[in-house]
Amino acid sequence: MSGILFLEQTLNSLQFGLMLFLLAAGLTLVFGIMDMINLAHGSLYMIGAYLMATLAEATGSFWVALPLALVATALVGAALEVSLLRRLYERDHLTQVLATFAVILIANEVVRMIWGNQSLMLNPPAGLTGPVTLPGGMQYASYRLLIIGVGAAVAVCLYLLVTRTRMGMLVRAGASNREMAVAMGVNIRRLFTIVFALGAALCALAGAMLGPILAVQVGMGENILILAFVVIVIGGIGSIRGAFVGALLVGLVDTMGRALLPIAFAKLFSPPVASNLGPSVSSILIYVLMAAVLFLRPQGLFPARG
Amino acid sequence: MRILLVALVAAAFPWVMHALGQDFYTSFATRVLIYAMAAASLNLVLGYGGMVSFGHAAFFGAGAYIVAILAAEGITSLWIAWPVAVAGAALAALVIGAISLRTRGVYFIMITLAFAQMMYYVFISLKAYGGDDGLSLPGRSSTGLGVSLSNDFVWYYLVLALLALVLFLLHRLLHARFGRVIEAIRENETRATAIGYPVYRYQLLCFVISGAVAGLAGALIANQTSYAGPTLLHWVQSGTLMIMVILGGVGRFWGGPIGAAVLLVLEEVFSASPLLGPYALHWQLPVGLILLAVVLFAPQGLAGALAKRSQ
Incomplete structure (x- = not known):
């Protein structure tokens, strides 16, 4: 077991872990604050990846497409929350499972109708396609380093958002005791929509970053x-x-x-x-x-x- | 009355299909009956016991794999393979339930899922028994009575009889003291404990019975398709069984069978290419929309909506 292999696998696990965190962060907030089991969270990840692949193709630039894909997926998430999920908060968990399972079926089929059965290709941004040499002489894919950087940056931003801002305070209040937060006059409906859109944007970020490594497919x-x-x-x-x-x-x-x-x-x-x-x-x-x-x-x- | 009507339709079904020259639908109906049994077993723990098992495919798949593995080892007798499948699934349920029932709520959902996923990967790693590809059976189990189950007519009636027997026993069980106790535990665990019922033992027994029935359904599905594969154990399979129960009606006696029948028929109808042409490829869309409609307009599931109607 060489040191290089160990270091490489450590970086790989960090990269995978940080991307999982992007998905889990939104899911845990929706679950914790709204007490809602949202199976369709994975569909937002898929939609984000598809939008990213399409926008990157259309604009010709990874970096222009990324914010557009995030905003678009956040809008899709907000629309989903306002139109459907909002009606499910008061229902039991099993009903939420059935409803969001239905959303998975619908999302898969709509994506298949728009983009077809073929998986899409998404290229890493220009200049980040090759490996870089790390200190110590190890070769590592530069794009994977970028994923680690982005994931770490988002984790720090989320931490600051949750612990240092007014919105974060409301989120924490909602997660620890929703009824009390409502009684204190928090506009919980708006908070839910914002949190859901934020979760969707994080999904899209994970989908967009993982797109060049994994296949973008239904x-x-x-x-x-x-x-x-x-x-x-x-x-x-x-x-x-x-x-x-x-x-x-x-x-x-x-x-x-x-x-x-x-x-x-x-x-x-x-x-x-x-x-x-x-x-x-x-x-x-x-x-x-x-x-x-x-x-x-x-x-x-x-x-x-x- | 209604039960008689259902029984009559079920009994006449293969003859009608045969007369219409549509024997394919007899085989499809057999699949529906098997899934009805699996969904009914899940409804016992989920609906009546209030234990949301997200790993029921583990017992379904275990039953199927046991029959397939025994067949691969040369034991094709129904009288050995099926009881072993049921016992194996019950044993798996005993172990998984004994550990999982120490948790509650969402954590119970996730820990049952965890165990099912473990079994999924265990069976994938059994390269001697097919691994990723699964295991084909040489044919249906032998009865040793001179009756061959490879005849789809015979097979249909055997499955129908077994489903009827299982449903009858479940009905007796739920209207006996046992059923009342597990419903009391679902409604108020603290109170049931205070009255003096051994809550954990009742729940575990309920879980084991449910696992055993799911194992029998698994043994049947392996015979039906002459195949047992890892997809039978995948979490999507657990999810599908759960969707059937919720669709039909959680804690409604006919919820499982109705949900299984409706979901499979919807899939079949909307994916039938002669009927819908190229649109048949997109069968998930209408099925998804119908499920959403049920959530929004029939909160008690289809069995609940039917019961309300007849009142």
Whole structure:
């Protein structure tokens, strides 16, 4: 196990964890403040990635397309909240599951009607296509470094937004006790719409940044949605800090498991057994982590209520 | 009265389809019956027990895989394979339930999901039994009675009889002391504890019974398609079963079967290319819109709406 490989995998897990955080942050706020299970969160991620791919194609520039895609997805999110989700806040969780599952079906089909079945290509911004040499002589894709930078910057901005601004104060108040916040005169309807649009923009950012690495295709949201739920449950529902720690933990366990377990198993078992066992055991590890956290701390690592 | 009518239609269905030359729909109807059983089993824990299991595909898939793996090892007898499938699923439910039932609410949803996903990856890693590709069965289980289940007529009536038996037993169970107790626990756990009921044991038993029934449905689906694959255990499968129950009516006796039938029929109708031409490719859109309409206009699910109507 060389130091270079370890460093590379650390950077990979940081990159994956930060992108998971972008998705989980919006999800945990919607869940924590509005007490709403939103399965359609992954659809916003997909829509963001598609809008980004289209806008990047149309404008010819990654950097021009990015803010446009974020704003457009935020508008889609706000429209969804105002038109449909608002009616579901007072309903039970199961009804929300059914309704947002329906939204997934509709979103997938609308995307397929507009963009077709083929997955879209999204190129990384010009100048960031090659590898860079890090101090210590390691080669690493420059675009992946950009993802880490953007993810870290957004995490800091969100932290400041939640802890240092008036809106953040309202968000925290809503997450810890919604009824009390309403009684104190907070305009909770407007707050919900803003939070939902913000969550949608974060989804779009994750979709746009991951677009050049993964395929932009229908169904991309469903796969990552469950991971985002795992993250917010580990972190504690409604807590941004918890989502951050949970996302990094899940990113670390998943990436390291995939990279290191096959090597470890190769020492214990025959090569074919090891190559079979490695990927599935590392996929299982995330869920073992979640089950262990829930068993020891049923409210997650950083409970928002209390 | 209504039950008699449903039973009559179900019994006559294959003959009518045969007369119309549409034998394909008998096979489709068998699938509906199997999913009706799976959804009814989920409704027992979710609707009556108030335990939102988001990992029910684990038991469904386990039942299917056990039948397939036994067949791959040369054991095709129904009398061995199916009871083992039911027992295996019940055992899985016992272990998963014993741990999961220590949590409540959203955390219960997520921990059951976690266990189901673990099983999903475990079966994917079983390369000897198909791995990612799943496992094909050489044919349907053998009865040893001179009756072949490969005849779709026979197969339909066997599944129908089993569903009727399961529904009858569930009905008895829910109207016995056990059913009253688990509903009391759903309504007010603290009170049920205070009265002196062993809440945890009742919930666990409910979870195990539900898992066993789901295992039987799984054994049937493996026979139906002659195939068991990891998609049977995927979280989307758990989600689909949940959607069936919510659509039909949570905690309504006919909720599971109605939801399963309506969802599968909607999928079938809107994806039938002879009927809709190229639009059939976009079947998810109308199905999604109809689900939304049910959420907004039939809050108690379809079974709830029917009950309200007949009052």
